[in-house]
Amino acid sequence: MLADLGFYLLLLCFLSTCYGVLSAVLAAYWRHRRLYRSSRLALTSTCVMALSAAGLLWYLFFHRDYSVAYIFKTSSNDLPQIYTLTAFWSSLEGSHFLWTLLLSIYATIALWTYSRDNEHIMPYVSASLQAVLAWMFYLAISHSDPFLRMFPPRADGQGMNTLLQNPYMAIHPPTLFTGYTALAIPAAYSVAALGYGDITEGWLKTTRRWTLFAWCALTAGIILGGHWAYVELGWSGYWAWDPVENSSFIPWIFCTALLHSLVVQDKLGHLKRLSLILAFLAFFFSFFGTFITRSGVISSVHSFAESPIGPNYLAFLAGMLLIVAVLYGFRAPSILPPEADKAWGVSKESALVITQFLLLTLGAIVCVGTLYPIVSEAITGERTTVQAPYFNAFAPWIGLGLVMAIALGNMMRYQTAKIPNGVKLMTIAAVCAAPIAAVLIIGGDVLLTKKPFNLGAQLVGLCLCAWSACCLTGDLFLRIKDLRYKFGLFFTRNLAYFGGYVAHIGLLIAIAGFLGNYRGMQKVATLNQGESIDFYGYNLKFDEIKIAQKDNATLYQGLINVSRNGLELPPIHPARSKYPTSSNLNHEIALMSTFWHDLYVTLSDFDRDTGKKATFEFHINPTVRFVWIAAFVMVTGGLLAIFDRYRGNKSRDAIRATE
Amino acid sequence: MxxxxxxxxxxxxxxxxxxxxxxxxxxxxxxxxxxxxxxxxxxxxxxxxxxxxxxxxxxxxxxxxxxxxxxxxxxxxxxxxxxxxxxxxxxxxxxxxxxxxxxxxxxxxxxxxxPPAKGFNVLAWLLPLSILLAGPPAVWFFVWRKRRVVSTLGVRAAEDIIKEMQARLEEMRA
Incomplete structure (x- = not known):
């Protein structure tokens, strides 16, 4: 009964967004203010109804109503409360619904927190956002209905995918989806600018904030996903370049490129049309990612045709692309920079364009690699695989370019080839970077790397990262010095610059962390009770396998006593877990984490009769913690930049803020 | 296929x-x-x-x-x-x-x-390389080098306007 109510709520949402699109389009056409307000109210009521439907779905989950097919599929009676909460988005229908729900929430916020400088393009914004929503709600009532009933209702569900029973699943999907859906707002604003035929005064200010918000959420979401993979999947890595990961990385790349294009647009009024394209593509690729991972097209072109969602998605994506392309073709030529004959030359704006080129190339490579198996299978009929080695052949070179671009680009100034105190700055940075690089190289035991290429890559990478960070810091110092050390003034006027500084430092820390992948070590050993092995200064002594119960899982827990250089450390428990709803044994890894490296242990196999013999995989993963720290730093930088009141703000708000 | x-x-x-x-x-x-x-x-x-x-x-x-x-x-x-x-x-x-x-x-x-760099699969390796190497020249050739022509949808080219204005000035002087 309640499930039917949920379905009707979704149906109402669909109808209400359809009305919203229609009224917004007419409001834009007739320039009718009250009609636009009506469309905004339609969106608001959609948001309220979608929230109610979500509440209802959660209610049904907690009451274990297995007459709902989705609940039957993703939960079971033994599921702990916390995972009953996250079961909401643990499969296709629910994650679609979460996507839709978040989009309706952010769209509503965007329409109510509009700037008066954008008043005249808001109908276009409302129309584009609700058009996307209408399509998502259509999907929710047709092919991906979370409230679909099944009869007769069963007594117990099939259970949740055991890999998803991890605390990170409570926070990772909502964060990532926040990023995806928040990208809809810059995209809607760029469609609005195209519809209106010009960039409005408040366009940059609003787009910049939403892009930064989406960027922070995407950054956090991607790294949280990596952390989940690291602690749950048991293959001792956090990034496998698999299609799902790639499809979250591509929007991030476009979003980052957009931020850099918005900077040039703010300072010089150039690259307007590039910003419009990037804003649209960032959102398009977040949709495209959902399409290729959800339609089954990635596993094989042949499975694509079997699911009705695939062709639907394809039609929608093609339609969206076509509409925007036509709109762009007609309207973009009139969106012009302030002066027609600008000499770019060697300057900061050129450096920013090069940065964008590098980012977009990386995006294109990831895209080619992800789609290549599909295309190649369709054309030649032979299946191929594109995995990490392919991406790792290209990504480090782009990374190298980006590190250089970060250092040089930040020191440069607009419209001039001269870097103020350039030689001095770079020399002092090199001198300061030497001890930092030395600490990184010695502390991380880089010289233990055996392969010459890997060793060289790390040495060059770490030195450049340290030098780049020092250049950035030197530039920051110069700017503060130029303001005669008035820190109050610096932080009120240059918060965006400071946020950018923090985010760039974060990226450099992350790259220093990624370099650790070049010197990972592993060892596999079968140990009898009481036997021990020495590995990278650790002495690991196997005791026995015990059986323990944790929530709904049975754990086969290995006990290993650890000591390092004679110092006794707390014991670790690599384990395998068995859930009642699945016959597989999952990894429950043991992690001993220090600043410089992680000791990562998995239990591969064990003697099931006596528990006195077991095979373990021991990994040393250097500088993994750098990556987690970097995520925190980058998100902090992004958030700082959001609160800058001046950047991109050419309107009365800026004047009010100055007063 | x-x-x-x-x-x-x-x-x-x-x-x-x-x-x-x-x-x-x-x-x-x-x-x-x-x-x-x-x-x-x-x-x-x-x-x-x-x-x-x-x-x-x-x-x-x-x-x-x-x-x-x-x-x-x-x-x-x-x-x-x-x-x-x-x-x-x-x-x-x-x-x-x-x-x-x-x-x-x-x-x-x-x-x-x-994919091994043989036959059709060469494409997988050539594409990224060509983007990386041919990208900057292409951008320079097609975007930066091209003079912007301002003649679109009611917005007339600046040079045309200047010529027209000059022509009118001539007329007025004559």
């Missing part, structure tokens, strides 16, 4: 059979508790030239039953078997190319984690 050839079909069926056999094995191992002495004994080498070769080869073969990871990183039953074969061949003194060749002949290029 979408029709796979007979070889691919046979290969696929062979694979499906192997995977299901491997799957049923792993189910058995999970359900009951016989000691799998073989698996316990098989410990992969991590040092020395043989260990390095083993690592290199097994990290460039994909785990057939997983997404995104190599047989080295996977402990699925099927990957364990492949690792066993790799180890045997490494110990028999075969080179990296020979072992990869052996697997490619059996399972097709699908088993390799990156």
């Amino acid at each position: 979408f029709l796979p050839n007979a070889r691919t079909v046979i290969r696929g069926l062979l694979f499906a059979a192997l995977i299901s056999v491997a799957g049923s094995f792993s189910c058995l191992a999970g359900e009951s508790g016989p000691v799998d002495e073989d698996a316990l004994k098989k410990v992969w080498p991590s040092d020395g030239p043989q260990g390095e070769l083993f690592h290199e080869v097994s990290s460039s073969l994909r785990c057939p039953t997983c997404t995104g990871i190599s047989v080295l990183e996977s402990d699925a039953r099927f990957s364990q078997q492949i690792k066993g074969i790799v180890l045997e061949q490494v110990q028999a003194g075969k080179s990296r190319e020979q072992i990869l060749q052996f697997f490619t002949e059996r399972y097709g290029p699908w088993i390799l984690r990156s």
Whole structure:
């Protein structure tokens, strides 16, 4: 009964967004203010109804109503409360619904927190956002209905995918989806600018904030996903370049490129049309990612045709692309920079364009690699695989370019080839970077790397990262010095610059962390009770396998006593877990984490009769913690930049803020 | 165009059979508790030239039953078997190319984690390289070098306007 109510709520949402699109389009056409307000109210009521439907779905989950097919599929009676909460988005229908729900929430916020400088393009914004929503709600009532009933209702569900029973699943999907859906707002604003035929005064200010918000959420979401993979999947890595990961990385790349294009647009009024394209593509690729991972097209072109969602998605994506392309073709030529004959030359704006080129190339490579198996299978009929080695052949070179671009680009100034105190700055940075690089190289035991290429890559990478960070810091110092050390003034006027500084430092820390992948070590050993092995200064002594119960899982827990250089450390428990709803044994890894490296242990196999013999995989993963720290730093930088009141703000708000 | 050839079909069926056999094995191992002495004994080498070769080869073969990871990183039953074969061949003194060749002949290029740069697959490697190398000249040639022509949808070209104004001035002076 309640499930039917949920379905009707979704149906109402669909109808209400359809009305919203229609009224917004007419409001834009007739320039009718009250009609636009009506469309905004339609969106608001959609948001309220979608929230109610979500509440209802959660209610049904907690009451274990297995007459709902989705609940039957993703939960079971033994599921702990916390995972009953996250079961909401643990499969296709629910994650679609979460996507839709978040989009309706952010769209509503965007329409109510509009700037008066954008008043005249808001109908276009409302129309584009609700058009996307209408399509998502259509999907929710047709092919991906979370409230679909099944009869007769069963007594117990099939259970949740055991890999998803991890605390990170409570926070990772909502964060990532926040990023995806928040990208809809810059995209809607760029469609609005195209519809209106010009960039409005408040366009940059609003787009910049939403892009930064989406960027922070995407950054956090991607790294949280990596952390989940690291602690749950048991293959001792956090990034496998698999299609799902790639499809979250591509929007991030476009979003980052957009931020850099918005900077040039703010300072010089150039690259307007590039910003419009990037804003649209960032959102398009977040949709495209959902399409290729959800339609089954990635596993094989042949499975694509079997699911009705695939062709639907394809039609929608093609339609969206076509509409925007036509709109762009007609309207973009009139969106012009302030002066027609600008000499770019060697300057900061050129450096920013090069940065964008590098980012977009990386995006294109990831895209080619992800789609290549599909295309190649369709054309030649032979299946191929594109995995990490392919991406790792290209990504480090782009990374190298980006590190250089970060250092040089930040020191440069607009419209001039001269870097103020350039030689001095770079020399002092090199001198300061030497001890930092030395600490990184010695502390991380880089010289233990055996392969010459890997060793060289790390040495060059770490030195450049340290030098780049020092250049950035030197530039920051110069700017503060130029303001005669008035820190109050610096932080009120240059918060965006400071946020950018923090985010760039974060990226450099992350790259220093990624370099650790070049010197990972592993060892596999079968140990009898009481036997021990020495590995990278650790002495690991196997005791026995015990059986323990944790929530709904049975754990086969290995006990290993650890000591390092004679110092006794707390014991670790690599384990395998068995859930009642699945016959597989999952990894429950043991992690001993220090600043410089992680000791990562998995239990591969064990003697099931006596528990006195077991095979373990021991990994040393250097500088993994750098990556987690970097995520925190980058998100902090992004958030700082959001609160800058001046950047991109050419309107009365800026004047009010100055007063 | 979408029709796979007979070889691919046979290969696929062979694979499906192997995977299901491997799957049923792993189910058995999970359900009951016989000691799998073989698996316990098989410990992969991590040092020395043989260990390095083993690592290199097994990290460039994909785990057939997983997404995104190599047989080295996977402990699925099927990957364990492949690792066993790799180890045997490494110990028999075969080179990296020979072992990869052996697997490619059996399972097709699908088993390799990156497509070999042969035939159609050259495209996969050329595309990124060409973007990286041909991109900057292309941008320079098509975007930056081109003079912006301001003549669109009611907005007339600035030069035209200036000419028109001058013409009118001439008229007024005359």
